[in-house]
Amino acid sequence: xxxxxxxxxxxxxxxxxxxxxxxxxxxxxxxxxxxxxxxxxxxxxxxxxxxxxxxxxxxxxxxxxxxxxxxxxxxxxxxxxxxxxxxxxxxxxxxxxxxxxxxxxxxxxxxxxxxxxxxxxxxxxxxxxxxxxxxxxxxxxxxxxxxxxxxxxxxxxxxxxxxxxxxxxxxxxxxxxxxxxxxxxxxxxxxxxxxxxxxxxxxxxxxxxxxxxxxxxxxxxxxxxxxxxxxxxxxxxxxxxxxxxxxxxxxxxxxxxxxxxxxxxxxxxxxxxxxxxxxxxxxxxxxxxxxxxxxxxxxxxxxxxxxxxxxxxxxxxxxxxxxxxxxxxxxxxxxxxxxxxxxxxxxxxxxxxxxxxxxxxxxxxxxxxxxxxxxxxxxxxxxxxxxxxxxxxxxxxxxxxxxxxxxxxxxxxxxxxxxxxxxxxxxxxxxxxxxxxxxxxxxxxxxxxxxxxxxxxxxxxxxxxxxxxxxxxxxxxxxxxxxxxxxxxxxxxxxxxxxxxxxxxxxxxxxxxxxxxxxxxxxxxxxxxxxxxxxxxxxxxxxxxxxxxxxxxxxxxxxxxxxxxxxxxxxxxxxxxxxxxxxxxxxxxxxxxxxxxxxxxxxxxxxxxxxxxxxxxxxxxxx
RNA sequence: GCCGACGUAGCUCAACUGGCAGAGCAGCGGUUUUGUAAACCGCGGGUUGGGGGUUCGAGUCCCUUCGUCGGCUCCA
Numbered sequence: 001x002x003x004x005x006x007x008x009x010x011x012x013x014x015x016x017x018x019x020x021x022x023x024x025x026x027x028x029x030x031x032x033x034x035x036x037x038x039x040x041x042x043x044x045x046x047x048x049x050x051x052x053x054x055x056x057x058x059x060x061x062x063x064x065x066x067x068x069x070x071x072x073x074x075x076x077x078x079x080x081x082x083x084x085x086x087x088x089x090x091x092x093x094x095x096x097x098x099x100x101x102x103x104x105x106x107x108x109x110x111x112x113x114x115x116x117x118x119x120x121x122x123x124x125x126x127x128x129x130x131x132x133x134x135x136x137x138x139x140x141x142x143x144x145x146x147x148x149x150x151x152x153x154x155x156x157x158x159x160x161x162x163x164x165x166x167x168x169x170x171x172x173x174x175x176x177x178x179x180x181x182x183x184x185x186x187x188x189x190x191x192x193x194x195x196x197x198x199x200x201x202x203x204x205x206x207x208x209x210x211x212x213x214x215x216x217x218x219x220x221x222x223x224x225x226x227x228x229x230x231x232x233x234x235x236x237x238x239x240x241x242x243x244x245x246x247x248x249x250x251x252x253x254x255x256x257x258x259x260x261x262x263x264x265x266x267x268x269x270x271x272x273x274x275x276x277x278x279x280x281x282x283x284x285x286x287x288x289x290x291x292x293x294x295x296x297x298x299x300x301x302x303x304x305x306x307x308x309x310x311x312x313x314x315x316x317x318x319x320x321x322x323x324x325x326x327x328x329x330x331x332x333x334x335x336x337x338x339x340x341x342x343x344x345x346x347x348x349x350x351x352x353x354x355x356x357x358x359x360x361x362x363x364x365x366x367x368x369x370x371x372x373x374x375x376x377x378x379x380x381x382x383x384x385x386x387x388x389x390x391x392x393x394x395x396x397x398x399x400x401x402x403x404x405x406x407x408x409x410x411x412x413x414x415x416x417x418x419x420x421x422x423x424x425x426x427x428x429x430x431x432x433x434x435x436x437x438x439x440x441x442x443x444x445x446x447x448x449x450x451x452x453x454x455x456x457x458x459x460x461x462x463x464x465x466x467x468x469x470x471x472x473x474x475x476x477x478x479x480x481x482x483x484x485x486x487x488x489x490x491x492x493x494x495x496x497x498x499x500x501x502x503x504x505x506x507x508x509x510x511x512x513x514x515x516x517x518x519x520x521x522x523x524x525x526x527x528x529x530x531x532x533x534x535x536x537x538x539x540x541x542x543x544x545x546x547x548x549x550x551x552x553x554x555x556x557x558x559x560x561x562x563x564x565x566x567x568x569x570x571x572x573x574x575x576x577x578x579x580x581x582x583x584x585x586x587x588x589x590x591x592x593x594x595x596x597x598x599x600x601x602x603x604x605x606x607x608x609x610x611x612x613x614x615x616x617x618x619x620x621x622x623x
Numbered sequence: 624g625c626c627g628a629c630g631u632a633g634c635u636c637a638a639c640u641g642g643c644a645g646a647g648c649a650g651c652g653g654u655u656u657u658g659u660a661a662a663c664c665g666c667g668g669g670u671u672g673g674g675g676g677u678u679c680g681a682g683u684c685c686c687u688u689c690g691u692c693g694g695c696u697c698c699a
Binding site: 052060061062063064165166167168169170171174175176180181182183185211215216222224228283300329331333334335336337338339342343344347349350440447451452453454455486489490492493494518520521522523524548549550551552553554555556557558559560566568570571572580582586588 | 624625626627628634655656657658659660661662672689690691692693694695696697698699
């Protein structure tokens with residue numbers, strides 16, 4: 001994600017840092033081996049801010065073990081061992097590790113030898129060199145020997161300040177059917193200041209965590225009896241939802257969408273037709289049976305929308321047809337995957353399905369991308385990654401529908417749309433949906449977890465299953481292409497993300513409470529109510545704090561609630577028909593008339609309509 | 624789902640090796656009528672997540688179940 005590397009870091013420094021962290025990982029695992037003889041090594045790459053090592057330890061580790069391991073690491077460092085490099089034939093290395101009971105290393109080397117690079121992942125290529133199938137490189141640090149490509153710092157004395165952060169389970173080679181190893185995460189830096197800065201950032205991230213802010217600002221809650229992953233939206237959070245929906249509806253209306261509404265359940269037969277059953281069944285809530293018919297909670301809206309499309313004869317003149325719905329879906333996420341609002345079991349999706357011809361896809365797809373970019377501009381989101389996912393030709397007929405020419409064609413169209421729109425993206429093969437290529441917008445939560453925030457997918461397979469057609473200009477039936485898109489993702493994830501993005505200080509148009517009027521003494525309450533009433537009459541969400549507390553107290557509470565405008569009214573303001581305006585930044589903009597205040601608020605609230613939405617609608621290009 | 628940790632008042636946290644469940648904030652009642660980040664006094668508040676067990680005695684030890692957290696797997 002962002003920030004925590006020193007700003008001036010050059011790429012060579014960056015490499016040195018990675019080298020040093022990788023060496024730290026070696027020292028860590030050497031310490032674990034000393035403390036827990038019989039430890040078997042997995043792999044231990046560096047990651048964004050540090051390193052980890054996976055290993056099989058005789059007993060499960062707990063966080064209490066980390067200080068002990070750190071102490072052992074310091075002992076090793078005090079011995080100042082050299083990192084000695086040694087190259088040997090691959091068979092010799094296999095024999096060595098087999099003799100030492102290092103089964104995982106044996107497996108890595110055997111794979112490399114027998115199958116070449118096919119099973120070596122990026123996590124593993126720090127251990128073995130996929131390009132070299134005949135010899136292996138070993139590093140010796142004191143009595144500790146590990147398979148490793150290197151490079152390493154020459155001496156362990158070069159390892160900078162470090163800290164072990166957490167311990168957890170991790171499947172060997174990321175496969176849930178294989179053994180679970182113990183993973184220790186750590187971080188290491190050149191200087192103590194950098195380490196402290198990073199640790200401070202971790203604390204800061206915790207303060208931005210949407211789960212904490214969500215509670216403090218009264219946005220949402222969970223209840224054990226309602227069920228895990230089923231958020232309850234409190235009044236303040238509901239304002240966020242409704243403002244986002246208003247934004248979406250205005251934008252989509254102007255972009256030529258029509259709105260529909262569909263039920264939350266449907267019969268089994270529809271999901272057999274759509275292909276969700278049985279393939280998606282494990283992500284769906286189990287069926288409920290009524291009068292011998294099985295119904296499912298909908299995990300997505302597309303089948304319902306397809307039915308609406310199919311309900312009447314469509315002409316080429318009718319399309320693109322863009323059906324939009326903030327649809328509520330239910331997905332049975334595994335219990336361990338739930339995470340605050342970011343990963344839930346009931347979700348409201350900014351969904352729409354665009355039915356169009358092959359010729360129209362490019363424009364439609366680009367228009368959707370512009371819509372994202374407009375939203376992101378509006379929110380000031382600049383830390384994101386657009387990921388273009390294409391199919392893997394080797395999996396046609398399996399993971400992917402067997403229509404090679406359509407894959408090729410639609411992928412080209414998407415690529416051209418992205419290039420034409422001058423949109424930056426990375427391309428990943430083998431990550432497409434089974435029905436077509438897609439773009440995902442990746443963002444990171446405050447604690448650094450990656451999420452797909454929005455998605456835009458081409459579907460050239462499912463419309464056929466639903467028998468969707470349109471009559472072309474020659475009077476023939478043709479199957480339309482469908483674009484699935486959710487530029488604002490789901491309310492749950494988008495709001496979870498925005499909470500962290502703004503650290504709870506939402507822009508005026510989105511803020512659950514936009515202004516609070518603070519009467520200094522009881523005698524100012526009627527005037528305060530009058531000011532509040534005028535704001536509300538103008539469509540602002542304004543409260544009046546008439547508690548018998550002093551001003552400092554009311555200010556503090558309003559600050560903690562991150563209310564954009566605090567309007568202090570006392571004798572002077574009452575007299576003059578004004579309010580003393582304090583912003584949540586702490587800035588005091590002085591005393592202004594209520595009329596001026598309303599004008600200012602109008603202008604600020606109106607910002608959401610301007611440039612960003614023009615981008616969303618592609619107006620800036622045409623203008 | 625898997626590995627590990629953690630569940631004490633609305634929130635943040637106490638309670639030494641098993642020995643009378645406590646504090647601050649919030650809430651409520653009263654006093655104060657206040658000018659830009661916490662006025663003062665008082666009061667209520669808990670089946671220590673649920674269930675079972677060990678023990679003279681369990682917040683503390685054991686089992687089980689639910690939930691949460693850190694990862695893994697998976698995903699909007």
